[in-house]
Amino acid sequence: MKKVLPVIILILAAAGAYMYWQNQNKKQDENAGIFKIYGTIDIRDASLAFTEQERIEAILVEEGMRVKKGQVLAKLRTAKLDAAIKELTARIAAQQETVAKLEAGSRSQEIDQARAEVQAIMARVANVTRTVKRLKATSRSGATSIQNYDDAKAQLKVEQAQLAAGRKALDLLIEGPRKEDIAAARHQLDALGASLDQLQVRLSDMILIAPADGIIQSRILEQGELAGPSKPAFVLALCDPKWVRAYIPEPMLGKINLGMTAQIFTDTLPGQPLDGWVGFISPVAEFTPRAVATEDLRTQLVYETRVFVKDPKDMLRLGTPVTVAINKNQTDARPAVPAETANLSRESVE
Template sequence: MFKFVLPLLLLLIAGSGVAWYVEQENNSNSATATRAFYGNMDLRQVDLAFNDAGRISDIFVQTGDPVRAGQPIAKLDTRRFDAALAAAQAQLAANQAIYEKLVHGSRPEDIERLRAVVAADQANLQLRERTEARLTTLTQQKLASPQDLDTARAQRAAAAAQLKADQAQLQLAVIGNRPEDIAAAKASVEAATAAVHSAQIARDDTVLTAPSAGIISNRLLEPGDMASPAQPVISLALTNPRWARIYLAESDLGWIHEGMPATIHSDSFPDRSFAGWVGYISPTAEFTPKAVESPSVRTALVYQARVYVCDPADQPLRLGMPVTVKIARDARPVARGADPCAPEPAAP
């Protein structure tokens, strides 16, 4: 009986060894099918400043407040800008009135008045001509002095000149204004309109707004401080996009490509994983930064990559947070133009 037990025991031992080897090989294959990379969370920060110099009257946010795109953040004292806008609007109104006056020309009442003036000038000239004729006859008869005749002749000449001037003025009133004068007045209106727009823009820029959604990371100035275009008021951390900054070895470039899906893990949230995708791989190599926790040799040349995060609504991943990024070797990059964060369609 012992002869049968010993071969059976050896067979069981051999089978156990084969099973252990297969399990270890499967574990080894599964371990190499997904690579882990180590890095930190990163995002963009912008320092917001006013376009014009002025005294800050209000700041509407506190450090740590979330803001949406277009939300007012701070405001300047608007008194100077209101006065400049009012002056520009008044100048526009004056130029517009001059332009309309030239375009419309003389009023019918003005033309009728000028015609009446011309008629009066004609009657006055006829009177002066008759007076001159009488004095000429009287002078020849020695009944009037030559001085009286000279006075009559001068009055007749003055009446003729006045008639000619008033007739010219009437003709200009009937013809209308010169096109050059109208064009110059129109250009003045356009310049005044541009000045109003510029003053309005300056007035609107007294309110500083968020360019994008983000979180207030710092208040650099306070109400009462003087602001200028070169002096930021608020530091804003943009929450979209955010990415994990990792470093790839040269041997990884053959299988990691932009668009490949990835998962991001953080020690702060051990029970959660965050979806993402490889969005950027640097075209140039660099030395591994000392701040990066990587099992590879730190002096080796690596390539920076960004793994963008499909962040959930609560946005738990913060700037500088250490993370582990896992990328499967057999993962397929998303199609060009497709949304990497879009859920996969359900299987039929």
């Protein structure tokens, strides 16, 4: 017992010295305008899915891989879409020829041909007219029958009608296509072009790319599986932004403001604090009791606070416990983060 007593005294003395040292440091920090809060590193993640429904042709990344914004992660099969694009391209080419034909108008050869046909009909009309005149004279004398005369008059009317139709056709060729027909052909070509653009967009959607820098947290689908908008293929942990989720008691609300600068300390990087700033303070208490009546109960309320971290080397990980030293005498020029953004980021992690 006598040997144990000195050890206990040393332990108590060391504990007392440590508490004294802590209190002195706390007083020094308070005198310097610095106070500490404690929390964990939080990040956003994104569930990445294809907008098209098709079989996966290739998976190009693995879990844990770092990816850059715009990097290709996976591809879908495109055989059906390629065939549809090829067919529509041919239809567009045909419609372009139709528009060019209408815009060019009638060819001179076509007009000459129509004019020659009109002249031929005019010759037939003249010939039938002479026949009618002869039969009219001979039918009176009885040399020819009245039936022949009537047949000749009917033939003359047919030829005259054909002559009128030929002249109108010639006029139409000379005038060329109607502007309404040209406009309709152009609009049809535009519609086909818009359909092709839509197919091209769908073709680009057959490739899944990283929306931002990050780390592949989960690889959900595999090659050959059917992907779609409702089936995420990957979960991407975003590298930026990162923040410390901490909780401050109600009495500290008057000491902390948005924009205050901070230093973030971790056990894995001793003596290498990272810079940050206070970007969000929750407007509501996180823990019960929600209805507060006395001063004692008010001190039990805590409010969520987000301290955003500048981590250019990507050293921090989700859930890492940290200590945040906030300097109330300095502010950062970065804007505060709206509550809606903070709530969304919290839902993505939880």
